[in-house]
Amino acid sequence: MHGDLDLRADLEYGSLARLVRTAAERYGPQEAVVEGRNRISYAELGERVERAAAACIAAGVAPGDRVAVWAPNTLDWIVAALGAVTAGAVLVPVNTRFKGAETADVLRRTRARLLFVTGTFLGTSYVASLRRATREGTGTGPLPGLPHLERIVVLAEDAPTDFTAWPEFLAAGASVPAATVRARADSLGPDDPSDIIYTSGTTGHSKGAVITHAQTLRAYALWSELAGLRQGDRYLIVNPFFHTFGYKAGIVACLLRGATMIPQPVFGVETALANIAAERISVLPGPPTLHQQILDHPARALHDLSALRLVVTGAAVVPLQLVERLRSELKISTVLTAYGLSESSGIVTMCRRGDPPEVIASTSGRALPGTEVRVADAAGRPMPSGAAGEVQVRGYHVMSGYFEDPAATARALTPDGWLRTGDVGVLDADGNLRITDRIKDMFIVGGFNAYPAEIEQLLLRHPDIADAAVIGIPDGRLGEVGKVFAVRRAGSALTADGLIAWSRREMANYKVPREVAFVAELPRNASGKVVKRQLREGAR
Incomplete structure (x- = not known):
């Protein structure tokens, strides 16, 4: 403990940028991040974050601009995200399970100026999926369908044409003096927004919760205290960084206490x-x-x-x-x-x-x-x-x-x-x-929140589906999974396997229904709403 201020980290640090700097000074030689053979001390992490912040400033990121990260749990995620926040940006973490269209929707609505994206992850090229989803548009940036997105940085040694590789992006920050980075970080206030965490509502449209530096610092200083996280702890961060549990109860908590982060991407x-x-x-x-x-x-x-x-x-x-x-x-x-x-x-x-x-x-x-x-x-x-x-x-x-x-x-x-x-x-x-x-009918698939209305909207894009309702059913491995009750269009020969295969291409894996029941019609009440209670009773 560093005195009573520990439980009011918002007063002690004021911003996540100053937390990173203080952690680098306080825990200097201790291991901050371990990734395979790569072992980074707190002092080195502080330097890397400042380099990434300088590169963000060189790229034209201004205070309050939205910067998105679409990548798995890695050292690069930590450096890119904290670098953006140190440059005054509002971080928009994007779910790694999202497909291109789902990610493009979040980037469009936040008008993100900069995106950090992984190269290939789990056999999928995120860059290619984003290109497919944003082919149409009039933007002059790297993707026509996202006119506000000025730069895409691929967290890899090289990048496709019109995109920037991570080393090249970092090198461009060398022209920005350390004093400029420090001044930008010091200009941040506790009540400035630090991130927008996207969630999904029952309307099926994801919504971005705006959270400030002070809220994050104060809440996770308390989380760390109640959990008993301490200096020298070695923390395996399996929870995804795009989720509050991974980013804040993980990265931020470790910075607050001087624990070592061991990110696990899958x-x-x-x-x-x-x-x-x-x-x-x-x-x-x-x-x-x-x-x-x-x-x-x-x-x-x-x-x-x-x-x-x-x-x-x-x-x-x-x-x-x-x-x-x-x-x-x-x-x-x-x-x-x-x-x-x-x-x-x-x-x-x-x-x-x-x-x-x-x-x-x-x-x-x-x-x-x-x-x-x-x-x-x-x-x-x-x-x-x-x-x-x-x-x-x-x-x-x-x-x-x-x-x-x-x-x-x-x-x-x-x-x-x-x-x-x-x-x-x-x-x-x-x-x-x-x-x-x-109340929201939400169910939880292996720790991920799945929202039936959102999945139903995606299923209704299928040319052979006339109507659909999704419920959560018990699953021994994942806790719960989705089951869809679907009404086929007249003359359709669509099979359950065919609909599941289509869903795997069109939506994040945790949203994909694991069971399909084709029905002549869905039970609805007088106001036209599907009576899911009947579906659940039938599923039992």
Whole structure:
């Protein structure tokens, strides 16, 4: 601890740019990032981030400009993202599961000026998929369909024509004096936006939650304190950086505490086991499915997992048996559950060290210090403990609103500042929150939020589909997966396998329905809405 200011990191640092600089000074020779044979100290990380910030300034990035990153968990992601933020940009992390059209939509709506993109990842050329999605348009930049996007930097040694390779981009920053970078960083204020995290609503249109430097710093200083993250911890970051859990509970938390980041680009249980053993991993947050796979892996006993001491999970129902097995079989001293959403800077409630296992397994813990959580009825009236209602949260970490979407912001935030989460929950007498259902019909596939309305809209683009409704069904490996009830157009011979194969080409993998039922018509109520309750009962 560095005094009382530790829990008000917004006051101590003021911005993420100053956090990076301070971490470089405070933890200088310690390992900051390990990526294969590449081992980067905090001092080196600070230098790399300043070089990336200089390159952003050289490329014309001005304070408040949006800069997007579409890449997996790597050292380059960390450097590019923190460099952009240090240059005063508002970071727009893009989901690596997105296809070109989905990414183009986010870039278009944020009017991003600069995009950092991976080369080829999991056999897919992100550049090619983006080119296909943006062929039409009148823009003069690298992609005609994205007129505001001035430059695309490929995080690789070389890049296609009209794009810039990462080394070339960094080299162009050499003309920008260090004092200029420092001045730009120092001009940032705590209430300036630091990032726009895209989420999806039930309307099927993704919305960007605008979060500030102060909100991020204050919330994740508290997260780090409650979790017990400490200097010298070795943190395997499997949660994707495009998600708050990966970026903020991962990168930002490590910068705050002087922990070592070991990014893992793809979750594979064998890779995770090898990393935990080889790098003496002590901290492993992630969805319950990750921990379940580690516990159940037949080769687990061949790996030394004895350094593991801290697990934080959430994003789904956590079986009590999982908590007990992590403690008894892996001897993990601290297992915690938490709940959050993008609109609340990624965190609402969290268990505390010392909570009994049944509280950790059956609830998501209590409100973050300095914030309020309540359960309200349909009219917005607070409900007593033990009664189910919509979970609502109010506090310093709640977004200012959705980016350039006042109508959606007004639906999400009450006039007196309560965020309507759309989740149904119950508070016990001690203030522990249990999430029981989802107003929004959302389901969670291996830790990823899947929104039926969004998937339904994508399915309706298929020329043979006249109508579609999606629900979540249980899955032993992923927790839940999508099942679609589809109405074929007259004369169509479309098969279930054909629709699933088409879906794999058109949408992120976690959105792809795993089961298809063709029906003559969907059950609808008097107002024309699909009665999903009937579909769920039929699916059971």
